[in-house]
Amino acid sequence: MAEVPSTAAVVVVGGGVMGASTAYHLARQGVRGVVLLERESFFGLGATGRCAGGIRHQFATDINIRLSLHSLRMLDELEAETGQPALVRKCGYLFVLTQPAEVDVFRRNLARQHALGVPTEWLSGDEVRQKLPLARFPDALAGSYYSQDGLADPNSVVMGYVNAARRLGVTCLTDTAVTGLETAGGRITGVQTPHGSIATPIVVNAAGPWSAPLAAMAGVDLPVVPLRRQWLTTTPLPVIPPDFPFVIDFAQSLYFHREGEGLLTGMSNPNQAPGFDQSVDLEWELVHLEAAAQRLPLLERAGVVSRWAGLYEVTPDAHPILGHTPLEGFYVITGFSGHGFMHGPIGGLLMAEIITEGQARTVDVSSLALSRFAEHKEIAEYNVV
Numbered sequence: 001m002a003e004v005p006s007t008a009a010v011v012v013v014g015g016g017v018m019g020a021s022t023a024y025h026l027a028r029q030g031v032r033g034v035v036l037l038e039r040e041s042f043f044g045l046g047a048t049g050r051c052a053g054g055i056r057h058q059f060a061t062d063i064n065i066r067l068s069l070h071s072l073r074m075l076d077e078l079e080a081e082t083g084q085p086a087l088v089r090k091c092g093y094l095f096v097l098t099q100p101a102e103v104d105v106f107r108r109n110l111a112r113q114h115a116l117g118v119p120t121e122w123l124s125g126d127e128v129r130q131k132l133p134l135a136r137f138p139d140a141l142a143g144s145y146y147s148q149d150g151l152a153d154p155n156s157v158v159m160g161y162v163n164a165a166r167r168l169g170v171t172c173l174t175d176t177a178v179t180g181l182e183t184a185g186g187r188i189t190g191v192q193t194p195h196g197s198i199a200t201p202i203v204v205n206a207a208g209p210w211s212a213p214l215a216a217m218a219g220v221d222l223p224v225v226p227l228r229r230q231w232l233t234t235t236p237l238p239v240i241p242p243d244f245p246f247v248i249d250f251a252q253s254l255y256f257h258r259e260g261e262g263l264l265t266g267m268s269n270p271n272q273a274p275g276f277d278q279s280v281d282l283e284w285e286l287v288h289l290e291a292a293a294q295r296l297p298l299l300e301r302a303g304v305v306s307r308w309a310g311l312y313e314v315t316p317d318a319h320p321i322l323g324h325t326p327l328e329g330f331y332v333i334t335g336f337s338g339h340g341f342m343h344g345p346i347g348g349l350l351m352a353e354i355i356t357e358g359q360a361r362t363v364d365v366s367s368l369a370l371s372r373f374a375e376h377k378e379i380a381e382y383n384v385v
């Protein structure tokens with residue numbers, strides 16, 4: 001194992017997509033002496049490695065749509081940038097709407113998306129049924145579909161950034177937990193690890209679902225709650241066509257997409273209590289599978305190949321927290337609330353801009369400041385599942 005350096009210009013804590021992207025972009029912007037610390041034995045074993053890989057432009061707020069416009073382009077360009085392809089598969093994303101109230105909200109969302117240059121298509125209930133002949137959606141009222149949404153590979157993205165960061169001189173260490181944060185006179189001065197302390201004027205909290213306990217080590221209160229979510233993959237289902245989209249039954253927070261020869265399907269438990277438990281809830285899996293088989297009867301013929309649970313890092317308004325904290329030199333990039341994988345590339349770039357230039361240049365993220373919660377300026381978001 002590489003040695004922990006005694007000093008650093010910047011220490012990034014957390015080796016998921018946010019930390020890897022931040023470390024890379026800092027180095028890309030010319031910062032020397034960047035250290036990335038991950039407590040697990042591999043990078044990307046937290047939320048990033050347990051995510052469903054969905055990437056989409058279809059959001060309900062301008063800020064999220066703008067983040068997607070940049071981030072999905074960065075995923076397309078990841079190979080040119082880092083040498084590692086993101087394995088993007090544009091199979092399209094189809095939100096199926098079964099409640100009248102959803103229809104109104106999604107119509108407004110579509111107008112927002114169009115205004116920002118995302119040509120999402122509006123489908124009638126019959127068009128939804130035609131698009132999904134294998135599924136059972138007698139109650140579909142409408143659908144929202146964009147062909148350029150789809151999937152990418154989380155591990156490739158994390159390792160693309162980690163390896164490129166290393167080539168630019170970043171010290172990227174696994175098996176190195178941050179166990180304490182050092183402060184003096186209202187600013188951050190260092191991090192403690194079991195292998196030694198690092199003196200540094202800048203620490204980036206990229207600890208995802210664990211970002212609140214990390215911030216608490218420095219006395220900073222972060223409103224980020226871990227919430228368990230889970231999915232499973234099935235045995236091969238050859239009847240599923242290669243162009244089968246990422247389908248979301250919005251009212252039930254139920255989704256499925258093609259994964260290898262079979263399907264990946266997940267459903268959010270609305271009664272899930274916050275906590276750090278990452279074991280699969282088998283009782284909820286039964287509820288989920290029953291709902292999934294109602295929509296896609298061919299699932300009755302499938303077996304389960306793998307099952308995973310992970311943690312969303314959820315904020316009160318389901319939007320990220322990006323930027324400064326009241327503690328000088330202590331920055332946060334967290335709280336992406338279920339869609340952080342896709343926003344990892346742009347998130348890291350913006351974090352690096354905030355550190356090196358004082359504010360983000362590529363996208364105005366002032367609305368994502370931590371201070372919004374104290375100032376009661378939360379953002380309203382609807383389509384997060």
Ligand SMILES: Cc1cc2nc3c(=O)[nH]c(=O)nc-3n(C[C@H](O)[C@H](O)[C@H](O)COP(=O)(O)OP(=O)(O)OC[C@H]3O[C@@H](n4cnc5c(N)ncnc54)[C@H](O)[C@@H]3O)c2cc1C
Nearest residue numbers: 014016018046047048051052054178208310339340341342
């Ligand atoms: C089941 C599931 C499905 C999802 N599906 C999607 C999807 O389809 N599309 C999408 O865009 N997003 C999805 N997400 C959300 C996405 O995975 C997260 O928003 C994103 O991965 C967060 O990245 P992160 O780097 O902030 O967190 P993480 O990937 O969790 O990284 C944080 C890292 O910090 C490390 N760490 C924590 N504390 C310390 C410490 N004290 N010292 C050192 N290291 C520490 C952890 O080990 C971890 O590796 C999903 C999430 C889950 C759980």
